[in-house]
Amino acid sequence: MAMKIYTKTGDLGTTSLIGGTKVSKAHIRIETYGTVDELNSWIGLVADQVDHKHSKKILKEIQDRLFTIGSSLACDPEKVSKMKIPDLEETDIELLEKEIDSMNEKIPPMKSFVLPGGHVAVSSTHVARCVCRRCERLCVTLREQNVIPEPLVIKYLNRLSDYLFVLARFLSHRLKVKEIPWKPRV
Numbered sequence: 154m155a156m157k158i159y160t161k162t163g164d165l166g167t168t169s170l171i172g173g174t175k176v177s178k179a180h181i182r183i184e185t186y187g188t189v190d191e192l193n194s195w196i197g198l199v200a201d202q203v204d205h206k207h208s209k210k211i212l213k214e215i216q217d218r219l220f221t222i223g224s225s226l227a228c229d230p231e232k233v234s235k236m237k238i239p240d241l242e243e244t245d246i247e248l249l250e251k252e253i254d255s256m257n258e259k260i261p262p263m264k265s266f267v268l269p270g271g272h273v274a275v276s277s278t279h280v281a282r283c284v285c286r287r288c289e290r291l292c293v294t295l296r297e298q299n300v301i302p303e304p305l306v307i308k309y310l311n312r313l314s315d316y317l318f319v320l321a322r323f324l325s326h327r328l329k330v331k332e333i334p335w336k337p338r339v
Contacts, residue, residue, distance in 0.1 A: 163178065166178050166179070168183060170182070170227055170228060170229040171224070171227050171228045171229060171238075172228060172229030172231070173229070174229040174231065181291065181294055181295060181298065181300070182226060182227075182295065182300060184291060185226050185288065185291040185292060185294075185295055185302075186222075186223045186226035186227050188284065188287055188288045188291055189219055189222050189223040189226065189288050190219075190223055191284055192219060192281060192284045192285050192288055193216050193219040193220065193223070195277065195280055195281035195284050196212055196215055196216050196219065196281055197212075197216060198277050198281075199212060199274065199277050199278050199281050199320075200212040200213065200216075202273060202274035202277055203274060203324065204327075205324075205327060208320065208323075208324075211248075211252055214248070215249075215313065215316075218241060218245055218309065221238070221239045221240070221241055222241065222302075222303075222306050222309070222310075224238045224239070225238055225240070225241075225302065225303050225306065226292075226295075226302060226306075230300075230301075240303065240305075241303060241305040241306060241309055242305070243305065245305070245309060246305065246308055246309055246312050249309075249312045249313060249315070249316045250312060252316060252319075253312075253315055253316050253319045256319045256320065256322070256323040257319060259323065259326065260319075260322050260323055260325075260326045261326070263322070264334070265334040265335055265336075266334070266335040267322070267332045267333060267334060267335065268333040268334070268335050269321070269333075270333050271325055271328075271330040271331060271332065271333055272324065272325065272328050272330045274324050274328065275321050275324050275325050275328070275330060278317055278320050278321040278324060279317075279318075279321050281317050282314050282317035282318050282321065285310055285313050285314040285317055286310075286314050288310050289307060289310040289311055289314065292306050292307045292310060293307060
């Protein structure tokens with residue numbers, strides 16, 4: 154018999170952290186890991202639009218790391234979980250930096266700010282970047298409220314948003330789509 158997807162346990166606006174503690178669905182921790190899940194979905198959409206095998210592989214790695222971050226944020230720090238949750242590692246950040254550097258070597262230098270657009274893959278990557286920045290801001294809010302996420306989480310999200318910005322530029326270059334420079338009205 155298939156397991157039912159609905160449990161009805163959250164019908165009154167609460168949910169459980171890993172460890173069993175009930176919290177409001179409006180709790181900043183739930184907002185944060187929900188936003189990580191949203192980012193993961195955007196990364197999946199970007200990966201579906203990319204024709205570059207290596208970038209697809211890196212995006213799948215990123216999705217795995219985002220599940221790691223979401224799991225870490227969903228754990229009740231007051232209770233020991235029986236489930237082993239993987240940790241981020243400094244090498245995860247180094248991978249993003251290596252990828253940023255590699256793509257930067259293949260694209261022209263920026264001469265102005267660029268507007269998101271020109272191709273659906275480019276625009277989707279910029280949306281993912283913006284959601285990533287929101288994740289980062291929410292994690293900083295958690296830290297400021299002494300609900301401290303794993304220290305590498307904020308660093309990883311910061312680097313990931315940089316990666317997504319460069320990936321958007323790289324995709325523009327690969328797709329031969331002209332970047333749209335921002336021309337401020339003065």
